[in-house]
Amino acid sequence: MTDRSLRQVIGIVALLNLAYFGIELGAAQSIGSVSLFADSIDFLEDASVNFFIAVAIGWSARNRARAGALLSGVLLVPALAMIWTAWSKIQSPAVPEPALLSVTGAGALVVNLFCALMLARFRHYSGSLTKAAFLSARNDALANVAIITAGLVTAFLWQSAWPDLIVGVGIAVMNADAAREVWHAARRERDAQP
Numbered sequence: 001m002t003d004r005s006l007r008q009v010i011g012i013v014a015l016l017n018l019a020y021f022g023i024e025l026g027a028a029q030s031i032g033s034v035s036l037f038a039d040s041i042d043f044l045e046d047a048s049v050n051f052f053i054a055v056a057i058g059w060s061a062r063n064r065a066r067a068g069a070l071l072s073g074v075l076l077v078p079a080l081a082m083i084w085t086a087w088s089k090i091q092s093p094a095v096p097e098p099a100l101l102s103v104t105g106a107g108a109l110v111v112n113l114f115c116a117l118m119l120a121r122f123r124h125y126s127g128s129l130t131k132a133a134f135l136s137a138r139n140d141a142l143a144n145v146a147i148i149t150a151g152l153v154t155a156f157l158w159q160s161a162w163p164d165l166i167v168g169v170g171i172a173v174m175n176a177d178a179a180r181e182v183w184h185a186a187r188r189e190r191d192a193q194p
Contacts, residue, residue: 006122007057011050012118014047014054016114018044020040020107021040021041021043023104024040025037027100032094033104035165036096037081037168038168041082042143042175046133046137048074049071050133053067065189068131068132068183068185071186072179072180072186075175075179082169082171085168086168089165090165093161094161095160095164098151098155100151101150102150104147108140112141115137115140119137120134132178139174143170146170149167
């Protein structure tokens, strides 16, 4: 594995995330979905993180560790956006269109699984930076399964805004946990420096 091949994969992942951010945000706004909004913000955050990683790959281990610590903070942004959106949804609990919720979640799942597969072989290469990219893609794929499930539950079992809202909060919690893991990886990198 080389920095160049990692940089190419990271660039592709960043572009895919940026493209699906626009698709998912449009769907979230059209049906009033908290979980799609949270996931779309996460796609934008992932695109930004991956563009940053592509630049930072050639840096020294100490500077990569510092960048990893910074990225752990960036990973919290979707969680904060989700809290605001969830509060707004609780004030006006409209039921999102379940079919579009599930279809959009399925599209996001395809994008995230493809990104996770591309990143899997690099997840232990170059420390906390590539760990951040892999964890983001993996967590997003899990979130997309939950979004699809929320759409199906809303369509067939419970005509309510709550399945969407619960999944949105779950996405925020996963992002907070990923931020914690990246923070610890960055600290281990920093502590390993002479």
